[in-house]
Amino acid sequence: MLTRYAVKVVVQLVLVVGGVSTALFLLLRLSGDPAATMAGPAASPQIIAALRQQMGLNDPLWIQYFRFLENALRLDFGNSYRFTAPALPLVLARMPATLLLATSVVSVSILIGFPAGIWSAVRPESIAARLIYGLSYAAQAIPGFWLALLLIIVFAVRLRWLPSFGAETPAQLLLPTLTLAPLLIARITLMLNDSVRRVLNEDYVRTARAKGLLPRHVLARHIIRNALIPVVTLIGIEFAHLSGGAVITEVIYSWPGVGSFLVEGVLARDYAIVQACVFVIALVVMVINLGVELSYGLLDPRIRTT
Amino acid sequence: MNVKPIRQILAASILILVAVACAPAATPTAVPPAPTVARPTTAPNTAPAATAAPTTAPAATQASTAPQGSLIVGLGNIPGTGDPHKFVAPPSAWLNYLVFDALLENDDKYEQQPALAESYKNVSPTVWEFKLRPGVKFQNGDALTSADVKFSFDRVLSSGGKLPQQARVLTIAKVEAVDDLTVRFTTDKPDPLFLKRIASHYIIPQKYFTAQGEDGFGKAPIGTGPFKVTELTPDNQVVLEAFAGSWHGAPKVAKVVWKVIREPATRVNALKTGEIDIAQAIPPDQIAGLKSAGIQVLPVARAQVQTVAFNTTLKDSPLAKKEVRQALNYAVDKQALVDSLLTGFSNPANGQIVGPDSFGYNPDLKPYAYDAKKAKQMLADAGYPNGFTMKMEATVGNFPNDKQLYEAVASYLSEAGVKVDFKVIELSVWLKEFYSLPDQPPMFVQGLQYLPFMDSDLSLAWYSCTQAEATRRFCNDAFEAKFTASRAEMDPQKRLKLLQEANAILREEAPALFLYQLSDIWGLSSKVSGLAPRSDAVLTLERVVKK
Secondary structure, X not given: OHHHHHHHHHHXXXXXXXXXXXXXXXXXXXXXXXXXXXXXXXXXXXXXXHHHHHOOOOOOHHHHHHHHHHHHHOOOOOEEOOOOEXXXXXXXXXXXXXXXXXXXXXXXXXXXXXXXXXXXXXXXOOHHHHHHHHHHHHXXXXXXHHHHHHHHHHHHHHOOOOOOOOOOOOHHHHHHHHHHHHHHHHHHHHHHHHHHHHHHOOHHHHHHHHOOOOHHHHHHHHHHHHHHHHHHHHHHHHHHHHHOOOHHHHHHOOOOOHHHHHHHHHHOOOHHHHHHHHHHHHHHHHHHHHHHHHHHHHHOHHHHHO | OOOHHHHHHHHHHHHHHHHHHHOOOOOOOOOXXXXXXXXXOOOOOOOOOOOOXXXXXXXXXXXXXXXXXXXXXXXXXXXXXXXXXXXXXXXHHHHHHHHOOEOEXXXXXXXXXXXXEEEEEEEEXXXXXXXXXXXXXXXXXXXXXXXXXXXXXXXXXXXXXXXXXXXXXXXXXXXXXXXXXXXXXXXXXXXXXXXXXXXXXXXXXXXXXXXXXXXXXXXOOOOOXXXXXXXXXXXOEEEEEEOOOOOOXXXXXXEEEEEEOOOHHHHHHHHHHOOOOEEOOOOHHHHHHHHHOOOEEEXXXXXXXXXXXEOOOOOOOHHHOHHHHHHHHHHOOHHHHHHHHOOOOOEEOXXXXXXXXXXXXXXXXXXXXXXXXXXXXXXXXXXXXXXXXXXXXXXXXXXOOHHHHHHHHHHHHHHOOEEEEEEEOOHHHHHHHHOOHXXXXXXXXXXXXXXXXXXXXXXXXXXXXXXXXXHOOOOOHHXXXXXXXXXXXXXXXXXXXXXXXXXXXXXXXXXXXXXXXEEEEEEXXXXXXXXXXXXXXXXXXXHOEEO
């Protein structure tokens, strides 16, 4: 049972990572000449030709592809021409910053979104619930880059409470988190609200109440636990998404994460960096998805047995 | 549901946020002192020795105060490696200048002065001998010897095109270490650019480089310059510390940190909050706001002339006719473009592809004055009374408003009767087309970098008949004669004249639409002074003082 599951996961991983890498390999090579980009506009054609030879770009595409596959199996994505160093360690060095920001955003969103979602579902007519609805819709409508600039102007430039960029002190984590969290808080709140309200009308909830269980026990054991499944899926997807790097936020706050690194790599035709980034991101996404699937089993015993 | 209270609360919170954002800053703003630009204490200017008289420099004189404070610089990009022969454009050029030295260095007038060499002589037209400054130490304590110099040149000359620096020292055929402090260079033919080439080539320590290997050296470079690299985290930050044992004497600040801040708005904000002291590439529309916040703004002309390159080699193309090319130059109001879209922080190009800071610049040449009527008439006289349609391509996003600028050029040309089919392309496509002329449209926006210390030769070479066919858009006998002669002329004054004449022929022949010379805008906190505005890819942080 467990072996079958493990095999399934590994096959999925190989298919996804392999497929993404192959598509990327072809797209990158169709979209421009890294030798010319590397040499710059002032270089002579002779220098560019020498660079192409050195980078192996004169070989037929299929030879380049097999060389890429062979090296990728050894986790060798080649050297980044911009940093003249192996790509994978460079990308891995950016991962902690990205994961830290993703974890911070998801934690803050859960801490605020869970109570807000449950409260607004259980007391839908209260003022607080209306405020929660209003703020949730507003938060979904605010563009991230606008919010980021506004937060910098207010908290860094005017009030001088928080640093405007960087990632060396805990205080520098605050503004990027505040930029990314509102959207996720809103989505968790609204989804949990909807999910809880649906579960509230289920027969087993009425039965639990009829048995004379305390309302908070009904809420904790019967309502929330069942209502959580779609929310966990949402959090998993968002966490995976954030682990691929929040590009705009990373750029605005100079947050040294993997998203801005990937975009810079694409713009500079730094194939090695792009491929290593995509490999790492695909891997992290697969791991998170696996975690989400396993958590279903914890929440709902029926899923464990199927 | 009653939404009124919610709306009120929401509106109130947004109002509070916006009010705080728009209110005047809490800190008082002071009018900054005008940026002071210190001239360096360099040796007296010595003409390249065509005679065998050795030139000697006095020992560098520097302030005796110890380096103080740390300087934080916000850049759009930082070097990925500290290897000075691998990347030669900014931001690498900025780092190379601070960490390494060449045998000669360029002063603020882009003339070559003694550096690691204290004297040199021209033994014969193709042989030069340099005496090294005694007692120079690398940052790891090793003494500089002629073996390091020979190694630094041989490494590049034998790289087979792998190291871009090779293009700058191509004429050097042989380097010999005569004794510990004497180096002899042999060029393949008399080379008037020789001293400029020497001043562009940084010296690295042979022993340390060999022990570390190429990658190791790139991560922890060692030079003889005023700053030592103590941290180089790719795409994040570079930390430099003052090197007390530098032959220059110690720099003014003890520590310099370069941080990657890609977003211009973030650089501007960080400058306002005081988190950084110097910021690169300030958007022109932010200048007024920065000045009112007490920030100094320093525009520096970029050693690059923006042009629309014409392919003149196609026989049936209208651009094969000189009159048509001139007409297109008359059709565009460059001053209006500079004033409106570049907010005045740039200059129209004076009918040439180099700026006033380049050796060979011709001060007598004037820009093609805007004259739409004349342009139309010239087109009619050339056989195009109804104009023609032509493709033009450009990359955008390189400086503020560039797309609007090229669109304005296209619309000026269409007023004169030339319908321009303008297309924005990506840099990779631009580069691909640039190196394979058949793929390139007849009009192609090109910024020509001219590196003032390497003189006009670098830019003029693009218009030589000797360009490889794949990049040759122009070939003219009169120009070629002057250009070829300039490459063999060892007398600087005669050479200057030849280059100026070559520039005059190019203005007349108009192989391009001469647009403007851009400026880069630096922002400096009011605590900082001493940064010299130089257009030769040098950032003089060793002279900067922080209060």
